[in-house]
Amino acid sequence: AQSVAQPEDQVNVAEGNPLTVKCTYSVSGNPYLFWYVQYPNRGLQFLLKYITGDNLVKGSYGFEAEFNKSQTSFHLKKPSALVSDSALYFCAVSFGGSARQLTFGSGTQLTVLP
Amino acid sequence: GAGVSQSPRYKVAKRGQDVALRCDPISGHVSLFWYQQALGQGPEFLTYFQNEAQLDKSGLPSDRFFAERPEGSVSTLKIQRTQQEDSAVYLCASSPSGQGNQPQHFGDGTRLSIL
Numbered sequence: 001a002q003s004v005a006q007p008e009d010q011v012n013v014a015e016g017n018p019l020t021v022k023c024t025y026s027v028s029g030n031p032y033l034f035w036y037v038q039y040p041n042r043g044l045q046f047l048l049k050y051i052t053g054d055n056l057v058k059g060s061y062g063f064e065a066e067f068n069k070s071q072t073s074f075h076l077k078k079p080s081a082l083v084s085d086s087a088l089y090f091c092a093v094s095f096g097g098s099a100r101q102l103t104f105g106s107g108t109q110l111t112v113l114p
Numbered sequence: 115g116a117g118v119s120q121s122p123r124y125k126v127a128k129r130g131q132d133v134a135l136r137c138d139p140i141s142g143h144v145s146l147f148w149y150q151q152a153l154g155q156g157p158e159f160l161t162y163f164q165n166e167a168q169l170d171k172s173g174l175p176s177d178r179f180f181a182e183r184p185e186g187s188v189s190t191l192k193i194q195r196t197q198q199e200d201s202a203v204y205l206c207a208s209s210p211s212g213q214g215n216q217p218q219h220f221g222d223g224t225r226l227s228i229l
Contacts, residue, residue: 043220104156
């Protein structure tokens with residue numbers, strides 16, 4: 001079965017430190033990978049995507065993610081965290097073909113401590 | 115506004131009542147999706163439209179759930195004879211094309227509470 005896993009429910013990091021939010025997936029074929037952020041009582045905002053090409057993709061607000069096919073991972077990173085980055089982060093996969101919908105991980109709550 | 119708009123933002127209904135949730139996608143977007151997000155969970159797919167055609171409704175949890183997009187723009191998600199387990203946030207998303215590699219743009223959702 002195709003699935004997405006975010007192994008950490010909660011990540012805490014000090015402001016100014018680098019952050020990593022982990023995501024792994026299980027799928028046959030070549031998936032399209034996305035990261036979204038959700039603030040309280042709001043919808044999801046697109047951060048970045050990996051479709052093909054360079055394994056390191058850069059997105060909004062200084063975030064980047066590294067696609068690793070051998071480890072089936074797509075971890076979200078930022079070199080220097082801000083308090084305003086505190087939010088709920090979702091990794092998502094689209095498996096292409098006729099299945100255009102996103103399959104989401106369970107989410108990781110990121111807290112950046114001042 | 116240029117974003118996806120959903121109404122109402124909050125809906126409270128008694129068990130057994132019917133509800134209708136509206137989604138106005140970004141103008142010109144071909145694809146429209148509905149997702150259900152339970153508290154503390156990631157969104158789960160319900161159904162997908164390409165223009166007015168409902169191409170996938172495999173995520174609808176029961177025949178009490180019905181969605182339509184008759185003119186290929188605004189969509190309505192209807193839930194009949196609501197149950198307490200229907201309480202969730204219902205998110206609508208749209209994307210410019212029918213390609214799975216396009217990011218989806220989400221509305222702020224409708225929070226449905228069934229008493």
